[in-house]
Amino acid sequence: MDHATAKKNLSAYLDGAVTPEEKVLLEEHLEACPECRAELRDLAETVSRLRSLGEVEPPPWLAVKVMARVRQEAGLEKGLFRRLFAPFGWKLCLAAALVFLTVTGYLIYRSAFPGAGSVVPAGRQSREEGAGRAPPEAVPRKPVTGGESAGRPSAKGRVPPAAGRETVKTPPAAEPSRLPLAGETAPFPATPPQAAPRATQEMMEGSSKGVLEGGGSEPRMEQEKAVSSAASRATPLAPVPTERIRRQLAVDDLAAAIRNIKSAARRSGGTADVIGTGDAEGTMVVRVDRERRGELLERLPAIGEVLDSARLPTGEEAVLHVVIEVYEGSVQERQ
Amino acid sequence: MMKKGKIQAIPDEDARLVAACREGDLRAFEALVRKHQARVFTLAFRVAGEHEDAGELTQDAFVAAWRGLEDFHGEVAFSTWLTTITVNLARNRLKQLRTRRPRERDSLDAPVPAREGCVAPDPPSDVPSTQERLEREEVRQRMEGCINGLEPAFREVLVLRDLEEYSYGEIGAILGLAEGTVKARLSRARDGVRECLKLGGL
Numbered sequence: 001m002d003h004a005t006a007k008k009n010l011s012a013y014l015d016g017a018v019t020p021e022e023k024v025l026l027e028e029h030l031e032a033c034p035e036c037r038a039e040l041r042d043l044a045e046t047v048s049r050l051r052s053l054g055e056v057e058p059p060p061w062l063a064v065k066v067m068a069r070v071r072q073e074a075g076l077e078k079g080l081f082r083r084l085f086a087p088f089g090w091k092l093c094l095a096a097a098l099v100f101l102t103v104t105g106y107l108i109y110r111s112a113f114p115g116a117g118s119v120v121p122a123g124r125q126s127r128e129e130g131a132g133r134a135p136p137e138a139v140p141r142k143p144v145t146g147g148e149s150a151g152r153p154s155a156k157g158r159v160p161p162a163a164g165r166e167t168v169k170t171p172p173a174a175e176p177s178r179l180p181l182a183g184e185t186a187p188f189p190a191t192p193p194q195a196a197p198r199a200t201q202e203m204m205e206g207s208s209k210g211v212l213e214g215g216g217s218e219p220r221m222e223q224e225k226a227v228s229s230a231a232s233r234a235t236p237l238a239p240v241p242t243e244r245i246r247r248q249l250a251v252d253d254l255a256a257a258i259r260n261i262k263s264a265a266r267r268s269g270g271t272a273d274v275i276g277t278g279d280a281e282g283t284m285v286v287r288v289d290r291e292r293r294g295e296l297l298e299r300l301p302a303i304g305e306v307l308d309s310a311r312l313p314t315g316e317e318a319v320l321h322v323v324i325e326v327y328e329g330s331v332q333e334r335q
Numbered sequence: 336m337m338k339k340g341k342i343q344a345i346p347d348e349d350a351r352l353v354a355a356c357r358e359g360d361l362r363a364f365e366a367l368v369r370k371h372q373a374r375v376f377t378l379a380f381r382v383a384g385e386h387e388d389a390g391e392l393t394q395d396a397f398v399a400a401w402r403g404l405e406d407f408h409g410e411v412a413f414s415t416w417l418t419t420i421t422v423n424l425a426r427n428r429l430k431q432l433r434t435r436r437p438r439e440r441d442s443l444d445a446p447v448p449a450r451e452g453c454v455a456p457d458p459p460s461d462v463p464s465t466q467e468r469l470e471r472e473e474v475r476q477r478m479e480g481c482i483n484g485l486e487p488a489f490r491e492v493l494v495l496r497d498l499e500e501y502s503y504g505e506i507g508a509i510l511g512l513a514e515g516t517v518k519a520r521l522s523r524a525r526d527g528v529r530e531c532l533k534l535g536g537l
Contacts, residue, residue: 008519008522009522010522011518011521011522011525011526012518012521012522015496015503017503017518042529042533043525043526043529046525046528046529046532047497047525049474049478049532050478050482050493050497050498050528051497051498051500053475053478053479053498055373055374055376055377056373056376056377056380056381056389057373058372058373058376058377058389058390058393059390062372062376062390062393062394063365063368063369063372065390065394066368066372066393066394066397066398067361067364067365067368069394069397069398070361070364070368070397070398070401071361073398073401073402074359074361074401275390278476279476285390
């Protein structure tokens with residue numbers, strides 16, 4: 001094997017990626033060529049150094065950010081309904097849908113024929129309870145908080161938990177058509193339009209809960225389960241920045257600039273993290289509330305010269321990359 | 336013969352998590368993210384050579400993986416598939432950067448990078464370091480500078496082989512290259528790093 005070919009094959013030889021014939025020829029050449037032997041040694045050392053480099057520690061917020069974006073994606077793709085019910089499988093979804101349809105049908109039937117059926121007294125009773133016990137503003141909330149006691153009058157329910165709750169909410173929904181009670185409606189003009197959607201939400205909660213474990217515990221906790229607790233935990237976090245602004249600062253003292261950025265972020269009500277530094281270069285992420293973004297941006301020129309197409313780095317000074325993530329709502333709260 | 340990729344020890348676990356993800360289980364995906372994030376981040380960092388992008392690239396890679404899960408049928412290990420996504424994203428990002436700032440890259444013929452390149456993700460510690468630690472840190476920085484100085488086409492092969500320890504065949508599949516090309520590029524890339532380290536006195 002000639003010298004040039006031998007040199008080209010050294011790398012593959014190290015990996016055992018040469019054919020047996022090539023191997024024999026190369027080893028013959030190595031015997032006779034001290035230069036190639038030295039090069040092979042160097043190369044082996046280089047490779048072993050490269051292999052010892054190891055992994056770079058990712059920033060601690062990375063997984064949270066990834067999952068926030070994935071959740072957003074999943075939400076767009078699959079829709080609220082599937083997110084709510086996917087964890088329980090199709091049988092439950094079907095059951096929930098049936099309960100929902102039954103109840104909706106029943107509601108429509110009730111509002112179309114207000115005088116019919118045995119539930120009228122129940123409706124009236126709960127309305128009286130509400131009017132008698134609570135001040136007017138408290139009435140719309142009544143169905144949500146007082147489900148247990150108010151549900152009692154209609155114990156004859158065919159679909160136990162859902163129907164029990166539902167009868168309580170019937171009156172507001174049916175209100176407009178029930179003229180005899182018009183006098184009672186007067187103090188609560190806003191009740192019907194608000195109560196109706198709430199009733200629907202409550203019914204869905206109630207139905208999934210009923211099939212899941214027969215009810216009994218806090219409805220709110222059940223709903224969290226339904227949304228899958230991971231997803232619901234993310235909601236208060238809302239860690240997706242609404243905007244990402246990049247700035248490069250030319251600075252003389254990198255460490256001082258990093259300190260200054262941190263303090264500028266603090267003074268703007270945000271936070272700052274260093275994600276990488278070298279001799280002449282550093283990268284930071286600054287998270288700031290939307291309202292105070294301008295304030296932060298104004299502080300940058302005091303820390304270093306802001307680079308752009310008109311002012312490129314000279315190579316003499318250090319460059320600090322600042323990624324400003326703008327969030328809706330307070331950054332401090334989420335930390 | 337050749338070593339396989341590092342994260343292929345428990346492919347079954349990944350396969351199980353992937354199956355759960357397909358059912359819409361976000362927790363399973365989160366488990367995959369937590370398991371692979373360091374590797375993907377490192378890969379993005381090494382291939383793109385721009386630390387400011389590594390975090391974003393990693394996010395993009397996982398989001399792309401989530402989107403593409405339906406089309407992933409386990410022909411290769413999940414980790415290899417994720418590597419392919421990451422490398423391709425990094426390549427595209429580099430292409431964009433290059434068209435925007437063509438003057439920036441150094442070529443293989445001049446393997447010493449103008450700058451040291453971006454380095455450690457961990458901020459410099461206030462605790463005084465020992466001489467040995469400083470030296471090791473210096474070597475690492477120099478090495479990273481040398482890797483960054485390579486042309487992207489050579490750097491990606493080097494990273495996949497010597498840092499991620501994929502086989503020539505796997506690298507060919509990931510990058511869409513013939514094995515011969517992988518072999519040739521790797522040889523040149525290693526030579527480049529070797530020369531670069533020598534110039535730096537290592």
